[in-house]
Amino acid sequence: MCCAGITLFGVALALAPAQAEYGDVVFNKRSQKEGMRPVVFSHWFHRIRFRCKVCHDELGFKMRAGANDVRMADVANGKFCGLCHNGRIAWGAERCDLCHSGRPGLESRIHGGNQTLGPGRW
Amino acid sequence: MRSALGGLGPQYGIWLLLAALLLFAQTPIAADFAMRWLPLAKDGIHDPKNPALRLLQEPGEALSRLPKDAVGVGNQVNWVEALDQGRINPRTNILPETKIRVLDTDILLNLRGGTPIVRFPHRQHTLWLDCSNCHEHLFKSQAGANKFSMQRILQGEQCGVCHGAVAFPLTRCGRCHNTPQKSPPGVAVPGS
Numbered sequence: 001m002c003c004a005g006i007t008l009f010g011v012a013l014a015l016a017p018a019q020a021e022y023g024d025v026v027f028n029k030r031s032q033k034e035g036m037r038p039v040v041f042s043h044w045f046h047r048i049r050f051r052c053k054v055c056h057d058e059l060g061f062k063m064r065a066g067a068n069d070v071r072m073a074d075v076a077n078g079k080f081c082g083l084c085h086n087g088r089i090a091w092g093a094e095r096c097d098l099c100h101s102g103r104p105g106l107e108s109r110i111h112g113g114n115q116t117l118g119p120g121r122w
Numbered sequence: 123m124r125s126a127l128g129g130l131g132p133q134y135g136i137w138l139l140l141a142a143l144l145l146f147a148q149t150p151i152a153a154d155f156a157m158r159w160l161p162l163a164k165d166g167i168h169d170p171k172n173p174a175l176r177l178l179q180e181p182g183e184a185l186s187r188l189p190k191d192a193v194g195v196g197n198q199v200n201w202v203e204a205l206d207q208g209r210i211n212p213r214t215n216i217l218p219e220t221k222i223r224v225l226d227t228d229i230l231l232n233l234r235g236g237t238p239i240v241r242f243p244h245r246q247h248t249l250w251l252d253c254s255n256c257h258e259h260l261f262k263s264q265a266g267a268n269k270f271s272m273q274r275i276l277q278g279e280q281c282g283v284c285h286g287a288v289a290f291p292l293t294r295c296g297r298c299h300n301t302p303q304k305s306p307p308g309v310a311v312p313g314s
Contacts (some may be wrong), residue, residue: 008281014309018164018165018166019160019165019166020159020165020166021159021160021165021181021197022196022291023196023197023287023288023290024165024167026167034283037169037172039151040167040168042181043197044181044184044185044197045178045179045181045184045197046209047212047250048184048188048212049212049213050212050213051212051213051214051249051250051251052255052288053214053250053251053252053255054212054213054214054215054216054249055213056251056252056255057137057220057251057252057254057255058216058217058220059214059216063183063255063284067203076186080298083216084216087299089216091139095174097172097173097174098174098177098178101162101168101169101172101174101175102167102168102169103166103167104169106167110287110288111166111167112287
Protein backbone atom coordinates (compact mmCIF):
# COMPACT_ATOMS: atom_id res chain seq x y z
CA MET A 1 0.00 0.00 0.00
CA CYS A 2 2.83 2.35 0.92
CA CYS A 3 4.66 1.57 -2.33
CA ALA A 4 1.48 2.19 -4.30
CA GLY A 5 1.06 5.53 -2.54
CA ILE A 6 4.59 6.62 -3.40
CA THR A 7 4.14 5.51 -7.02
CA LEU A 8 0.84 7.36 -7.31
CA PHE A 9 2.38 10.45 -5.74
CA GLY A 10 5.13 10.27 -8.36
CA VAL A 11 2.55 9.96 -11.13
CA ALA A 12 0.68 12.95 -9.72
CA LEU A 13 3.82 15.06 -9.63
CA ALA A 14 4.68 14.13 -13.20
CA LEU A 15 1.29 15.51 -14.17
CA ALA A 16 1.89 18.83 -12.38
CA PRO A 17 1.15 21.85 -14.57
CA ALA A 18 3.98 23.19 -16.71
CA GLN A 19 5.06 26.67 -15.78
CA ALA A 20 7.48 28.97 -17.56
CA GLU A 21 10.20 30.53 -15.41
CA TYR A 22 9.38 33.95 -13.93
CA GLY A 23 10.12 36.71 -16.43
CA ASP A 24 10.28 34.49 -19.52
CA VAL A 25 9.22 36.53 -22.55
CA VAL A 26 7.98 35.13 -25.85
CA PHE A 27 8.56 37.08 -29.08
CA ASN A 28 6.25 35.88 -31.80
CA LYS A 29 5.18 38.94 -33.73
CA ARG A 30 6.93 37.66 -36.83
CA SER A 31 8.76 34.42 -36.09
CA GLN A 32 6.07 31.93 -36.87
CA LYS A 33 4.75 33.82 -39.89
CA GLU A 34 8.25 33.56 -41.27
CA GLY A 35 8.54 29.86 -40.60
CA MET A 36 10.52 29.93 -37.36
CA ARG A 37 9.74 28.89 -33.81
CA PRO A 38 8.88 31.80 -31.49
CA VAL A 39 11.79 33.31 -29.54
CA VAL A 40 11.96 32.59 -25.81
CA PHE A 41 13.88 35.26 -23.91
CA SER A 42 14.67 34.27 -20.32
CA HIS A 43 15.31 37.18 -17.95
CA TRP A 44 16.91 34.83 -15.37
CA PHE A 45 19.53 33.62 -17.83
CA HIS A 46 20.45 37.11 -18.94
CA ARG A 47 20.47 38.85 -15.55
CA ILE A 48 23.07 36.43 -14.20
CA ARG A 49 25.37 37.82 -16.92
CA PHE A 50 24.16 41.39 -17.52
CA ARG A 51 22.47 44.04 -15.42
CA CYS A 52 19.05 45.25 -16.56
CA LYS A 53 20.57 48.54 -17.68
CA VAL A 54 22.62 46.92 -20.44
CA CYS A 55 19.55 45.92 -22.45
CA HIS A 56 17.07 48.47 -21.15
CA ASP A 57 19.39 51.46 -21.42
CA GLU A 58 22.32 50.78 -23.74
CA LEU A 59 20.40 48.58 -26.17
CA GLY A 60 17.15 50.48 -25.97
CA PHE A 61 14.76 47.61 -25.22
CA LYS A 62 11.50 49.06 -23.92
CA MET A 63 10.23 47.55 -20.68
CA ARG A 64 6.97 46.37 -22.13
CA ALA A 65 6.42 43.00 -23.75
CA GLY A 66 5.36 43.56 -27.35
CA ALA A 67 6.70 47.13 -27.49
CA ASN A 68 9.96 46.19 -29.21
CA ASP A 69 9.88 45.68 -32.93
CA VAL A 70 12.87 43.41 -33.31
CA ARG A 71 13.74 42.24 -36.81
CA MET A 72 16.45 39.77 -37.74
CA ALA A 73 18.02 42.41 -39.98
CA ASP A 74 18.50 44.64 -36.91
CA VAL A 75 20.05 41.77 -34.95
CA ALA A 76 22.42 41.03 -37.81
CA ASN A 77 23.36 44.74 -37.88
CA GLY A 78 24.30 44.79 -34.21
CA LYS A 79 21.09 46.30 -32.87
CA PHE A 80 18.90 44.89 -30.06
CA CYS A 81 20.04 41.29 -29.34
CA GLY A 82 22.76 41.77 -31.94
CA LEU A 83 24.86 44.01 -29.69
CA CYS A 84 25.89 40.81 -27.85
CA HIS A 85 24.65 37.97 -30.06
CA ASN A 86 27.41 38.46 -32.60
CA GLY A 87 29.63 35.45 -31.97
CA ARG A 88 31.94 37.46 -29.72
CA ILE A 89 30.04 38.27 -26.52
CA ALA A 90 27.32 35.66 -27.02
CA TRP A 91 26.47 33.14 -29.72
CA GLY A 92 25.87 34.60 -33.15
CA ALA A 93 22.63 35.04 -35.08
CA GLU A 94 23.35 31.95 -37.19
CA ARG A 95 22.55 29.71 -34.17
CA CYS A 96 18.82 30.05 -34.90
CA ASP A 97 17.46 27.29 -32.68
CA LEU A 98 19.08 28.54 -29.49
CA CYS A 99 16.81 31.60 -29.44
CA HIS A 100 13.96 30.41 -31.68
CA SER A 101 13.22 27.68 -29.19
CA GLY A 102 9.56 28.19 -28.30
CA ARG A 103 6.57 25.96 -28.93
CA PRO A 104 4.69 26.92 -32.08
CA GLY A 105 1.53 28.89 -31.38
CA LEU A 106 2.73 30.85 -28.37
CA GLU A 107 1.56 34.43 -28.09
CA SER A 108 3.97 37.35 -27.52
CA ARG A 109 3.97 38.28 -23.84
CA ILE A 110 5.57 37.53 -20.50
CA HIS A 111 4.79 33.91 -19.76
CA GLY A 112 6.52 33.35 -16.43
CA GLY A 113 4.50 32.13 -13.49
CA ASN A 114 3.93 33.85 -10.15
CA GLN A 115 2.50 37.04 -11.59
CA THR A 116 0.19 38.98 -9.36
CA LEU A 117 -2.71 37.93 -11.57
CA GLY A 118 -3.81 41.55 -11.81
CA PRO A 119 -5.42 42.78 -14.99
CA GLY A 120 -1.89 43.34 -16.16
CA ARG A 121 -0.39 44.74 -19.32
CA TRP A 122 2.52 42.30 -19.24
CA MET B 123 -9.49 -5.56 8.90
CA ARG B 124 -12.06 -3.23 7.42
CA SER B 125 -10.96 -0.39 5.23
CA ALA B 126 -10.94 3.06 6.75
CA LEU B 127 -13.27 4.07 3.92
CA GLY B 128 -16.21 2.35 5.56
CA GLY B 129 -16.38 -1.02 3.87
CA LEU B 130 -15.64 0.11 0.32
CA GLY B 131 -12.66 -2.22 0.24
CA PRO B 132 -9.01 -1.41 -0.18
CA GLN B 133 -9.20 -1.35 -3.99
CA TYR B 134 -11.59 1.64 -3.85
CA GLY B 135 -9.23 3.33 -1.42
CA ILE B 136 -6.45 3.20 -3.99
CA TRP B 137 -8.69 4.73 -6.65
CA LEU B 138 -9.81 7.46 -4.28
CA LEU B 139 -6.19 8.19 -3.41
CA LEU B 140 -5.32 8.32 -7.11
CA ALA B 141 -8.18 10.73 -7.81
CA ALA B 142 -7.11 12.97 -4.93
CA LEU B 143 -3.53 12.98 -6.14
CA LEU B 144 -4.57 13.78 -9.69
CA LEU B 145 -6.54 16.78 -8.41
CA PHE B 146 -3.61 17.86 -6.24
CA ALA B 147 -1.27 17.52 -9.21
CA GLN B 148 -3.08 20.33 -11.00
CA THR B 149 -2.28 22.86 -8.26
CA PRO B 150 0.77 25.17 -8.20
CA ILE B 151 1.68 23.68 -4.80
CA ALA B 152 2.34 20.39 -6.55
CA ALA B 153 4.59 22.14 -9.06
CA ASP B 154 6.64 23.46 -6.14
CA PHE B 155 6.86 20.02 -4.58
CA ALA B 156 7.76 18.44 -7.88
CA MET B 157 10.77 20.59 -8.59
CA ARG B 158 11.83 24.06 -7.50
CA TRP B 159 12.69 24.85 -11.12
CA LEU B 160 11.13 22.99 -14.05
CA PRO B 161 13.39 21.68 -16.80
CA LEU B 162 13.12 23.68 -20.04
CA ALA B 163 11.52 20.78 -21.90
CA LYS B 164 8.66 20.73 -19.35
CA ASP B 165 8.09 24.45 -18.80
CA GLY B 166 5.29 24.69 -21.36
CA ILE B 167 6.95 27.30 -23.56
CA HIS B 168 10.11 25.64 -24.91
CA ASP B 169 9.57 23.21 -27.76
CA PRO B 170 10.76 19.80 -26.53
CA LYS B 171 11.28 18.83 -30.19
CA ASN B 172 13.93 21.50 -30.64
CA PRO B 173 17.25 19.63 -30.86
CA ALA B 174 19.12 22.71 -29.59
CA LEU B 175 17.29 22.62 -26.27
CA ARG B 176 19.93 20.46 -24.65
CA LEU B 177 22.52 23.17 -25.33
CA LEU B 178 20.65 25.75 -23.26
CA GLN B 179 21.37 26.17 -19.57
CA GLU B 180 18.69 24.67 -17.30
CA PRO B 181 17.18 27.06 -14.73
CA GLY B 182 17.71 24.58 -11.90
CA GLU B 183 21.39 24.25 -12.74
CA ALA B 184 21.96 28.01 -12.58
CA LEU B 185 19.44 29.20 -10.01
CA SER B 186 19.92 26.51 -7.36
CA ARG B 187 23.39 27.93 -6.65
CA LEU B 188 22.13 31.42 -5.84
CA PRO B 189 20.69 32.83 -2.57
CA LYS B 190 17.15 31.52 -2.29
CA ASP B 191 13.90 33.36 -2.14
CA ALA B 192 10.70 31.69 -0.91
CA VAL B 193 9.27 28.83 -2.95
CA GLY B 194 6.98 30.23 -5.62
CA VAL B 195 8.35 33.79 -5.40
CA GLY B 196 9.77 35.06 -8.68
CA ASN B 197 12.68 32.95 -9.82
CA GLN B 198 12.96 31.74 -6.20
CA VAL B 199 16.25 33.61 -6.13
CA ASN B 200 17.04 36.68 -4.06
CA TRP B 201 18.72 38.62 -6.86
CA VAL B 202 19.86 41.58 -4.75
CA GLU B 203 21.54 39.24 -2.28
CA ALA B 204 23.16 37.38 -5.15
CA LEU B 205 24.75 40.68 -6.21
CA ASP B 206 25.63 41.85 -2.70
CA GLN B 207 27.25 38.53 -1.82
CA GLY B 208 29.24 38.59 -5.04
CA ARG B 209 27.69 35.29 -6.17
CA ILE B 210 27.07 36.88 -9.55
CA ASN B 211 28.78 39.84 -11.16
CA PRO B 212 26.74 40.70 -14.22
CA ARG B 213 28.25 43.18 -16.65
CA THR B 214 27.23 46.80 -16.13
CA ASN B 215 27.83 47.93 -19.71
CA ILE B 216 28.88 46.84 -23.17
CA LEU B 217 29.80 50.23 -24.58
CA PRO B 218 32.96 51.63 -22.94
CA GLU B 219 31.58 55.18 -22.89
CA THR B 220 28.51 54.28 -20.81
CA LYS B 221 28.53 56.04 -17.46
CA ILE B 222 27.72 53.73 -14.52
CA ARG B 223 25.55 55.60 -12.08
CA VAL B 224 24.74 54.21 -8.61
CA LEU B 225 22.83 56.31 -6.09
CA ASP B 226 22.71 55.43 -2.39
CA THR B 227 19.72 57.38 -1.13
CA ASP B 228 16.56 55.97 0.40
CA ILE B 229 13.22 57.63 -0.26
CA LEU B 230 10.26 57.31 2.12
CA LEU B 231 6.90 57.02 0.38
CA ASN B 232 3.31 56.55 1.50
CA LEU B 233 3.90 58.66 4.61
CA ARG B 234 0.25 59.09 5.50
CA GLY B 235 -1.31 55.95 4.11
CA GLY B 236 -3.13 53.18 5.92
CA THR B 237 -0.36 50.75 5.10
CA PRO B 238 3.25 50.87 6.37
CA ILE B 239 5.68 53.38 4.86
CA VAL B 240 7.61 52.35 1.76
CA ARG B 241 11.36 52.78 2.14
CA PHE B 242 12.56 52.79 -1.45
CA PRO B 243 16.29 52.07 -1.69
CA HIS B 244 17.99 53.68 -4.68
CA ARG B 245 21.13 51.58 -4.17
CA GLN B 246 19.55 48.19 -4.85
CA HIS B 247 17.70 49.62 -7.84
CA THR B 248 20.65 51.44 -9.41
CA LEU B 249 22.91 48.41 -9.04
CA TRP B 250 20.70 46.87 -11.70
CA LEU B 251 19.18 49.84 -13.49
CA ASP B 252 20.16 53.20 -14.90
CA CYS B 253 18.45 56.39 -13.65
CA SER B 254 16.84 56.79 -17.08
CA ASN B 255 14.97 53.50 -16.73
CA CYS B 256 12.62 55.15 -14.19
CA HIS B 257 13.25 58.92 -14.50
CA GLU B 258 11.53 61.06 -15.67
CA HIS B 259 8.92 59.10 -17.62
CA LEU B 260 7.80 56.83 -14.76
CA PHE B 261 8.72 58.96 -11.75
CA LYS B 262 9.68 62.61 -11.39
CA SER B 263 12.93 63.15 -9.51
CA GLN B 264 11.42 65.78 -7.26
CA ALA B 265 10.35 64.46 -3.83
CA GLY B 266 6.60 64.58 -3.38
CA ALA B 267 5.88 65.12 -7.06
CA ASN B 268 4.74 61.55 -7.75
CA LYS B 269 1.24 60.25 -7.21
CA PHE B 270 1.53 56.55 -6.50
CA SER B 271 -1.37 54.20 -6.93
CA MET B 272 -1.49 50.50 -6.08
CA GLN B 273 -4.21 50.16 -8.68
CA ARG B 274 -1.85 51.39 -11.39
CA ILE B 275 1.04 49.34 -10.01
CA LEU B 276 -1.11 46.20 -10.14
CA GLN B 277 -1.86 47.00 -13.76
CA GLY B 278 1.80 46.97 -14.65
CA GLU B 279 2.51 50.68 -14.40
CA GLN B 280 4.88 52.62 -12.10
CA CYS B 281 6.67 50.05 -9.84
CA GLY B 282 4.57 47.38 -11.58
CA VAL B 283 6.58 47.74 -14.79
CA CYS B 284 9.10 45.43 -13.10
CA HIS B 285 7.52 44.21 -9.84
CA GLY B 286 5.12 41.47 -10.84
CA ALA B 287 6.87 40.82 -14.13
CA VAL B 288 10.62 40.41 -13.58
CA ALA B 289 11.35 41.72 -10.06
CA PHE B 290 9.81 40.22 -6.92
CA PRO B 291 6.02 40.02 -7.25
CA LEU B 292 3.44 42.36 -5.72
CA THR B 293 2.22 39.66 -3.38
CA ARG B 294 5.23 40.43 -1.14
CA CYS B 295 3.60 43.55 0.36
CA GLY B 296 5.98 43.87 3.31
CA ARG B 297 9.10 44.06 1.21
CA CYS B 298 8.15 47.53 -0.01
CA HIS B 299 5.77 48.53 2.80
CA ASN B 300 8.55 47.85 5.27
CA THR B 301 8.54 50.74 7.77
CA PRO B 302 5.86 51.40 10.41
CA GLN B 303 3.83 54.60 10.18
CA LYS B 304 5.09 56.92 12.92
CA SER B 305 5.16 60.38 11.38
CA PRO B 306 5.03 62.91 14.24
CA PRO B 307 1.66 64.70 14.48
CA GLY B 308 1.47 68.13 12.94
CA VAL B 309 4.62 67.70 10.86
CA ALA B 310 4.08 68.40 7.20
CA VAL B 311 5.39 65.69 4.95
CA PRO B 312 5.60 65.75 1.19
CA GLY B 313 2.70 64.09 -0.58
CA SER B 314 3.22 60.44 -1.16
